[in-house]
Amino acid sequence: MKLSNTELEFLRTSLTGTPVIRPDSRHAGQLRPIESEIDILPMTYGSARVRAPDGSDCIVGVKAKVVNRHDDLIDVSVDIAGLKDNDALPNSLALVLKQVLDSCPEITNNALIINDKYGFNLSVDCVVLSYSSHPLVILSAAIFQALKSTHLPKQLDSLEMDENMDLTKTKTADEAEIPQFDDDWSQSVPLCPEGWTPPLLFIVSAINNTVVIDPTINEQLVAEASMFFTWKNSKVSAPIETLNTGSTPYLGAFAPELLLEAYSLVENCAPALEQSLLSSE
Template sequence: MAPPQQTSASQTPLISPAELSYLYTSLSLPEGPIRPDGRSPTQFRPLTAETSIVPGANGSARIGFADGTEAIVGVKAEIERTLATDALDLRQLQELEQQYDGGGGEDSGAGEGSTAGVIGGQSSWVQMSIEIPGFRDDDALPVFLSEMMRESLVGASVAGTANDGENNNKLVGGLKGRLVINRRWHWRLYIDILLLSPPQSYPLPLLSLTTHLALLSTRLPKLKSQGEEDPFFEDDWNLAEYLYPRGEHNNLRNQARPPVTLLVISADKNVIFDPTREEIAVADFVLAVSIGREIDETAGGGTNANLKLLSIRTIDPPSRLTQHGIPDSENAATMGVATTDIPERTDEEVAGVWKPRRGGVSRGVISHMIKVVLERGGVGDEVMEGLERVDVT
């Protein structure tokens, strides 16, 4: 029985050098790329999505791409006591309380729950595991994908609390801050990701979109206790509150949302989103861009939740690896020193045959890739709005 297919961004698909050359020429046309499946540069593959499919989980989602690749994500939450080593010491807490209350100290009249927005959460409160068919849990691909997605989830800190007009302080900001109950208790999230079939392309966008939907559908029991009391909750699950509160679709910019990681490639000066495995094989540069919506109370109005860049990661495409037949004198791995044991082969340009581009890409191309994601009404906005319209009830 043949071993399962191992798919990663650094593997070249089994197509000829002539086909690779034709593909790169089509993607790097000055008047715009021509993609093999006919999509526009910013168009994503068709997908189906549904939420709340795992019984007993606080949140879950499933997304399937048109190529048959599917992923399921389940989110489970449990209450946990905050260790003394995780919490702020008393002096730091008092300073933050005074800063939050405008320097008024104990007489400022802040609500009992106001300090929950000041105490930052911990990265260890979010645990993530990824299972990919054909890979062990400690293989490089699942570990790298897990840390890259977790980095965007826990990298953003909480901004503070906002009043909803009914004397209720609502927490805004990153995921870590939303897990704080009070100084002594917090929620711990377990995010389990399962890829149902061997990936036909680099699975990062699929896993990220599915995790985003699962977090949007995550609900936590409504808290009945107040202040620093030991937490106890409402028994009625119908009163449970969303981890990321829902709102009107046309009011998305006033709502904090979990992050999404998009995969972007460049072919010459063209920028292409959601690449297939074949497109990654000829890419000059592959970038994973993590974005999210966080309410920034320091922006003036306290209701602005425009897209924020959370992290960027470069991913090595096959063109960045040393190809067969490269002379040692031109190989960066040998520091330009030619060996005498094996005769060197000349690597001449041959018309119509794929030869990877050497060297890096300009900063202008990278800046343009990020700008297309973050600009108002750009790709990032379209992805967020599309996921927002998925029914999470």
């Protein structure tokens, strides 16, 4: 619903005053509640569905495939209902999410590598059924849950099959054999190493001299700029980028001192979200 200039001005005044009053009575550093389910799709290695009370709803499915090993082992696609395939939003979201996942050596250099020659190609496919505020936050939560629930088949030890082979000779990459897997799914191994959690993304909006986390669509309309922060390995890390949230009448920049404040907002609420997502399993 489009807001009038008066309504926008009212919203902006209430958000920039002390104390900050948000339309849904949250604190500046409080996230909206989300609901999630995991392992919902029978045809995937891991899947999750995340819902937010504003009607945002997304489903993520993870599939893996054995391929010749190369550097680019993760594919991310985003499909948003109602938007065309060549629309900028799903494509830019997919790029950002791929960038975030590619910079996780915990999975790209570890769980996805089978041997010198073969690796798993991981496809993370996101379907956004509906959204009102920027879908990046629930997408990242859904990918978090889906990756956490992803299991890969257990690789069988190949040594017993070729006892006659000369073990002293080291194998070159070309000779690496085709991997064999255990067909018992209860023996499958989780993709994420023990104690490691996938990255989460947070959006923070700057409105005059205040910053608010997880802005609603109307809050983004009166904000000067919005940025997203990545939370990885228990700290804020790259990529941190400005986010195009459409043309707003107050368009401006993110002041450096607000950036520090935004940092601390993310640092305050990220561990709690991580914990609650983990405990829901």
